[in-house]
Amino acid sequence: MLVRPLQLHTHIRLPQMWLDPVPWINVGLLVLFWGVMETRFISAPGLTLDLPRSQTTQLAGLPVSSVLTAKALGPDGEHLLLLFEGQIVPYDRLLGVFTAHNTAAASGAVPVLLLKADRNVRAQQLFALCETARMGGFESVQMAAEVEQQAPAASGSGIPLRD
Secondary structure (H helix, E strand, O other): OOOOOOOHHHOOOOOOOOOOHHHHHHHHHHHHHHHHHHOOOOOOOOOOOOOOOOOOOOOOOOOOOEEEEEEEEOOOOOEEEEEEOOEEOOHHHHHHHHHHHHHHOOOOOOOEEEEEEOOOOOHHHHHHHHHHHHHOOOOEEEEEOOOOEOOOOOOOOOOOEOO
C-alpha cells in the first residue's frame, strides 16, 4: 500500500460504528402506543349485559305485569314520549307512577316490565328507563323487539321491511 512507506496508517482512524438511539426510541414509542391502543385492557364505559342463551330463534318471554312504550321525538331523539299502561306519562313522574302501580298490584307475583322502544331511542335513555323501573319496584325488564320481515318475492327489491 502507499501509506506504509510513510507510516501514515498509524495516523488513520477508522470511523466508529454506532447506532443513533433516537430512531430506536421513536420506533419503541410507536410500538408502545400501538400496543396500548390495540389492547383491550382499557375498560370502555358502558353496562355489561348477560345475554340469554337459546336453542331456538325465539326467546321465551316472561309473563309481564306492565308495559312501557318509549318513542323518541324530535330530529335528534332527545325527548321521549312514554306510554305506561296506555297513558302518557312525563319522565319526571315515571318513578312515582311505577311505585304506585307496583304497590297497588302487590299480588305476590314478580313485577316484570315489558319495555317497547323505538329504534331512535338512545341506549343511555334505555338504561335510564331500566334504572327508573328498578327504583320503582320492578324486578326485571324485558326488552321487546320486532322481527324483520322480508319483502314479498314479487316486489324484487329484497330489502327487509320494518313494521
